[in-house]
Each structure stands twice: as structure tokens, then as C-alpha cells.
Amino acid sequence: MVYLWSVLCFSGLTVALAIWLMISERLLVDYGVCKLDINAGEKPLEVDGGRTLLSTLYANEIFIPSACGGKGSCGHCKITVTAGGGPVLSTETPYLARKEIRSNLRLACQVKIREDIYVRIPSDLLNVRMFTSTVESIVDLTHDIKEIRLRLEEPDQISHRPGQYVQVQAPSLEEPVFRAYSISSPVYEPNLVELVVRLVPGGIGSTYLHDLQVGETVNFTGPYGEFVLTENPSVEIVCVGGGCGMAPMKNIIFTIYNKWPDRSCWLFFGCRTTKDIFYLEQFEKLAKKHTNFHVVYALSDKLDKNEKWAGETGFIHLEVDK
Numbered sequence: 001m002v003y004l005w006s007v008l009c010f011s012g013l014t015v016a017l018a019i020w021l022m023i024s025e026r027l028l029v030d031y032g033v034c035k036l037d038i039n040a041g042e043k044p045l046e047v048d049g050g051r052t053l054l055s056t057l058y059a060n061e062i063f064i065p066s067a068c069g070g071k072g073s074c075g076h077c078k079i080t081v082t083a084g085g086g087p088v089l090s091t092e093t094p095y096l097a098r099k100e101i102r103s104n105l106r107l108a109c110q111v112k113i114r115e116d117i118y119v120r121i122p123s124d125l126l127n128v129r130m131f132t133s134t135v136e137s138i139v140d141l142t143h144d145i146k147e148i149r150l151r152l153e154e155p156d157q158i159s160h161r162p163g164q165y166v167q168v169q170a171p172s173l174e175e176p177v178f179r180a181y182s183i184s185s186p187v188y189e190p191n192l193v194e195l196v197v198r199l200v201p202g203g204i205g206s207t208y209l210h211d212l213q214v215g216e217t218v219n220f221t222g223p224y225g226e227f228v229l230t231e232n233p234s235v236e237i238v239c240v241g242g243g244c245g246m247a248p249m250k251n252i253i254f255t256i257y258n259k260w261p262d263r264s265c266w267l268f269f270g271c272r273t274t275k276d277i278f279y280l281e282q283f284e285k286l287a288k289k290h291t292n293f294h295v296v297y298a299l300s301d302k303l304d305k306n307e308k309w310a311g312e313t314g315f316i317h318l319e320v321d322k
């Protein structure tokens with residue numbers, strides 16, 4: 001019993017001390033103006049110390065991927081900090097491999113600016129912009145997936161590669177909250193960004209997007225991502241997915257046949273029932289025009305008596321094996 005009380009008292013004191021340190025740092029410590037050097041002098045900034053690297057970069061219109069709103073729970077905000085970042089924190093280690101720690105990768109949302117700091121950011125990320133757009137149309141693709149088309153206002157064009165994604169800003173009273181969605185519209189439509197969004201019950205991003213009305217304003221940053229279509233037309237492309245995994249595949253396929261009409265490409269799309277099928281007609285039309293494009297949809301659930309389906313059945317990865 002005495003042992004239990006000692007452990008409880010010790011834990012309580014430790015937590016109280018941590019809270020006291022956090023509050024006193026916020027109220028009493030002034031880190032003044034610090035230098036934030038990006039890519040060895042490419043973009044030197046003077047910033048107020050005391051905030052996280054992620055929010056300081058955001059305030060200076062440098063948008064690092066972040067899917068958890070800076071809470072340290074997504075691991076997306078990795079950047080290289082060559083000096084001034086302090087020791088790696090225990091909140092970062094679950095998201096960083098040993099090799100990444102050795103290469104000075106850090107979670108930008110966990111690193112606080114307390115002194116001059118030196119970071120390296122890939123040039124692709126320095127080109128990421130904040131976009132303002134208007135909802136042009138909303139289509140129910142299935143009972144829980146919507147297609148949302150956003151007409152760009154400012155800037156009015158986006159330059160992206162097929163397979164990349166944007167981060168939509170969901171309304172929030174605290175720090176900005178962003179959620180990532182692949183761009184499903186092809187790259188030859190630079191004035192719009194189309195998203196295919198599945199409603200996740202309680203999800204901040206998908207609930208916001210599913211509640212939108214035509215004409216409303218949506219802000220997002222982008223483009224992001226290294227999962228992109230190879231520019232070598234002799235490489236055959238095989239796309240396999242289901243649900244809202246359709247988004248990057250649609251972008252890739254329509255971009256391919258706009259640019260390389262004879263390129264070889266397969267689409268394998270898995271659905272549970274006929275109610276989950278979407279875009280099939282569009283792809284069948286495309287396949288009639290381009291003989292090197294092959295479309296395979298498969299249903300994994302047993303068909304109901306009233307369901308009509310002449311296509312494949314079973315899990316989609318088995319169709320790929322065939």
C-alpha cells in the first residue's frame with residue numbers, strides 16, 4: 001500500500017512539474033527574434049522564437065504536409081534540421097527511423113524555435129501554395145463517397161503531377177487543421193481540383209467536405225506527394241484499388257490517354273456490391289477509344305437475387321494475379 005502511494009505521489013509530482021514548466025516557459029521565457037535559415041541561405045527569415053517550426057513556417061507561407069494539425073500523431077511533417085533544433089524528443093521517436101534521426105530528420109510540429117535554426121526543405125515543398133476555390137459541383141458517387149469539384153479562384157491555376165494530393169483546410173478554432181486528399185482531375189484541367197471523398201464518421205476533413213454546398217469557399221494547400229506517374233511512356237501502368245483510392249488512379253489514367261494515346265494501362269477496381277460501383281461507364285468509354293487500356297471491376301460480396309452483374313467476382317488482387 002505504502003509502495004502504491006509513493007508511486008502515485010511521484011507520478012503526480014512529475015506531471016505537476018511538467019505542467020508548471022510548460023506554463024512558465026510560455027509566460028516567462030522570451031526567445032526574442034531568431035534566424036530561420038532555409039536551404040543554406042536560399043530563404044533566410046527572421047522569426048519570433050517560442051513557436052513550433054511547423055506553425056512558424058506556415059505563418060511564412062511555407063506549407064509542410066501535416067495531417068494531424070500539428071498534434072504529433074501523423075508523422076507527415078518531417079523536415080531536415082541541421083542545427084538549432086535541440087535534442088530529438090520522445091514525442092518524435094515513434095515516427096522517425098534510426099536512419100532518419102541520423103540524417104537529422106525531425107517532426108516540424110514538435111521542434112520549438114528557441115535559437116537560430118537551420119533547416120533543409122525540398123524545393124517541391126517551397127513551391128506549395130495556398131489556394132482559394134469555390135465548390136462548382138458535388139456528385140454522390142455511392143452512399144458514402146462524393147465527388148467534389150473545386151474551381152480555383154486565387155491562384156486560378158494549379159500545376160501538379162498525376163498522383164499528387166492537396167491538403168484541405170477544415171474550419172478550426174485553434175491551429176489550422178488540414179486533411180490530405182488526392183487530386184482526381186487530370187493535369188490538363190489546371191483550373192480545377194476534383195476530389196473523391198469517403199465520409200469517415202467523426203472525421204474532421206470528410207465531414208466538412210461532405211457538408212459543403214455549391215458556391216462555398218474552400219481553402220487548400222498543395223500540390224504534395226512523390227507518388228507520381230512516370231513520364232516514360234514505355235512503362236506499362238497497372239492501377240489497383242477500391243473506394244476513394246480511385247482518386248489518384250482516375251487522374252493518372254485520364255492524363256495518360258490525353259498525352260500518350262497508345263500507352264498500355266490496366267485498371268483493377270474492387271467493390272463490395274453493385275452499389276459501390278462508380279466511374280465504370282467513363283472508363284469503358286475510354287477503353288473503347290484506346291485499345292491498350294483495360295478495365296476490370298470485381299465485386300467481392302455475394303450477389304443479391306436482384307443484383308445484375310456480368311463482370312468479375314471475388315477479391316480484386318486475385319483478378320490482378322489472373
Ligand code: FES
Binds near residue numbers: 065066074075110
Ligand atoms: S503534423 Fe502530424 S506529426 Fe507533425
